[in-house]
Amino acid sequence: MRVLVAGATGAVGRPLVARLVAEGHAVTGTTRSTTGAGLLASLGAVPAVVDARDADALADVVRAARPEVVVHQLTALSGRPGPGGYEAWLEATNRLRREVTPALVAAAAAAGARRVVVQSVVFMTAPEGPPVADESARIWTEAPPLAGTIAANVAMERAVLGAGDLEGVVLRYGFFYGPGTMYAPGGVIAEQLRRGAYPLVGDGGGVTSFVHVEDAAAATVRALTDGAPGVYNVVDDDPAPVREWAPVLAALLGAPPPARVDEDVAARTQGPQAVYYGARLRGASNAKARRELRFRPAYPSWRTGFPVMVAAAEG
Numbered sequence: 001m002r003v004l005v006a007g008a009t010g011a012v013g014r015p016l017v018a019r020l021v022a023e024g025h026a027v028t029g030t031t032r033s034t035t036g037a038g039l040l041a042s043l044g045a046v047p048a049v050v051d052a053r054d055a056d057a058l059a060d061v062v063r064a065a066r067p068e069v070v071v072h073q074l075t076a077l078s079g080r081p082g083p084g085g086y087e088a089w090l091e092a093t094n095r096l097r098r099e100v101t102p103a104l105v106a107a108a109a110a111a112g113a114r115r116v117v118v119q120s121v122v123f124m125t126a127p128e129g130p131p132v133a134d135e136s137a138r139i140w141t142e143a144p145p146l147a148g149t150i151a152a153n154v155a156m157e158r159a160v161l162g163a164g165d166l167e168g169v170v171l172r173y174g175f176f177y178g179p180g181t182m183y184a185p186g187g188v189i190a191e192q193l194r195r196g197a198y199p200l201v202g203d204g205g206g207v208t209s210f211v212h213v214e215d216a217a218a219a220t221v222r223a224l225t226d227g228a229p230g231v232y233n234v235v236d237d238d239p240a241p242v243r244e245w246a247p248v249l250a251a252l253l254g255a256p257p258p259a260r261v262d263e264d265v266a267a268r269t270q271g272p273q274a275v276y277y278g279a280r281l282r283g284a285s286n287a288k289a290r291r292e293l294r295f296r297p298a299y300p301s302w303r304t305g306f307p308v309m310v311a312a313a314e315g
């Protein structure tokens, strides 16, 4: 199958391209840089150098690739929040989701694609209801800390799900861990844990649903062909509160156990999103992806995946 991966050099893009090539697909992958193009060529893909915010240039790339399926993995989340704060840091990604998605969908339709698969996230549900929820959980559109980014995700999902004759598939991934992610040694969160700067907020009861990037890539390959158009949670089988997983990762990294901070202190010093993720968030169920995408995570739990991630980085 001819597949175009927009954002092919990121944490999921790389393992995704490798899997697609291994399965015999003809892959075009986008990047903005010649370094990225070299990486994609070495993985066996045809590189296309383009800034996705240039709609005409993006349409040219899609037309030339004649893809049957377009996969949207564009984000701008390398680096870390600066003095402007968390929401300002997310704005580049919000733009890619809000503004580039409709252009990518239009280009896919014009090129005769059958399906568009897009990267979304599970961690935008309202802090209410059961601790673990399915795809019908209410999205927290009025979230005070994250309203802009959640609105961008919702706009992206709508653009893909309402794409006329194109089949729209939204993959709501959990928090990525594995090589090249924030939780791997050297990543932003791993380094915060090492410095004792990743505290448990309040009771540490925010429930995190993780997914290893290899499993995210595997689910994405399945979504080329399997499953009806719609929304799928792509997470592991083991949603867990921060107070459970953070000390385990800290120990693996040789870091001290995370301290605790009150919610109001976390809100003041880190921003209100720290309270949402750390103390309020609900987890996500992968039952639909297991059923309809035949998703079978190789790392069903972060409990086995974290040690593999740390050993791989340190060995």
Ligand SMILES: NC(=O)c1ccc[n+]([C@@H]2O[C@H](COP(=O)([O-])OP(=O)(O)OC[C@H]3O[C@@H](n4cnc5c(N)ncnc54)[C@H](OP(=O)(O)O)[C@@H]3O)[C@@H](O)[C@H]2O)c1
Binding pocket: 006, 007, 008, 009, 010, 011, 012, 013, 030, 031, 032, 033, 036, 050, 051, 052, 053, 073, 074, 075, 076, 077, 078, 079, 096, 121, 173, 174, 175, 176, 177, 180, 181, 182, 183, 187
């Ligand atoms: N669900 C999650 O937990 C989640 C989701 C996304 C990211 N993250 C985390 O965020 C961190 C960074 O993510 P990442 O490694 O995927 O890198 P990233 O910097 O977010 O980039 C992702 C992809 O988007 C491309 N891209 C970005 N802006 C572009 C633009 N204007 N035009 C064309 N392409 C553009 C990048 O290509 P080039 O840079 O090659 O041009 C890359 O292929 C990682 O720690 C990752 O785990 C987490």
